[in-house]
Amino acid sequence: MKYLTCILALFTLFACKEEHKVPQEIEEVVKEKTIRQINEELILKGYKTFDFVEETTKDTILMQQYFIAFLKRGPNRSQNQAEADSLQALHLQHLSRMYTNGFADISGPFGDDGDIRGITIYNTPTLEMADSLAHMDPMVKTGRLVIEIHPWWAAKGFSLR
Template sequence: MAIANRAFVVLCFLFFSCQQQKQAETTKPVENENSVEKSIAQVKAELGKKGYQTFDFVDEETKDTILMQQYFMAFLKNGPNREQSKAELDSLQVMHLTHLKRMYDEGFADISGPFGDNGDIRGITIYKVATLQEADSLANLDPMVKAGRLVIEVHPWWAAKGFPLR
């Protein structure tokens, strides 16, 4: 009986090992023969046609060409009207988050979030648009701004394309 139990355990182990291997093989990324990496010049030209400001430089250490793109950082600061009731504030927060989701979904914003302290600057949103006026206009659509709870201060900001936050 002990041999039968061991055999059963070994068979189960082999079965589940094979299943995990099969699943790992089917979830591996498959290279798409239709996808072609674009050169820095192509990306720069495409961004330029859309009105984005860019520049590039060569990293002396790696000899890689780094493409910099202009974004716009909107600082969300304490506004003049911060006396909302809890119910009003809860509603505004839902509308604020819905606005930010729309900015992400439509490709206007790349990242945003609140600061962890209770200072005058409450948070930031980084807009991926061509002009300061467009970023300012989108930021001022935020229901928290419309209600006066927050005010917006927008600044141009440069970042290297393709480099993740770490």
């Protein structure tokens, strides 16, 4: 009977033992990099950045230079429909590869039929690198599109909504 009482007491003790786990929200915050760490990593990779303190929230906002490429109607638009469709498929593959490899953060066409056909925002440290990647696009190589690139600043980590 003594042994049974001891076993029951031990079982009760272990069954009631409270686990001490760090809440997931705290673990995620601890794992996140600080703005200073992100900024240092970007600078080491050759990116241009600056930060500022937002007046109302007092949050430090890290700004990074990106490059926005305007894809404009080019001089060589004489392709037949099959050729144009093939070039469009290759163009979309190129843009997908840029996104997958981390060189472009967003791309898309404009909704009108103007001379500026679309944009791509390149996440590269230099204008020269963004320009080189943009000129690898099959639509640009054939002259169906031409590229116009400008430096563009955006807050790091903010998303579209």
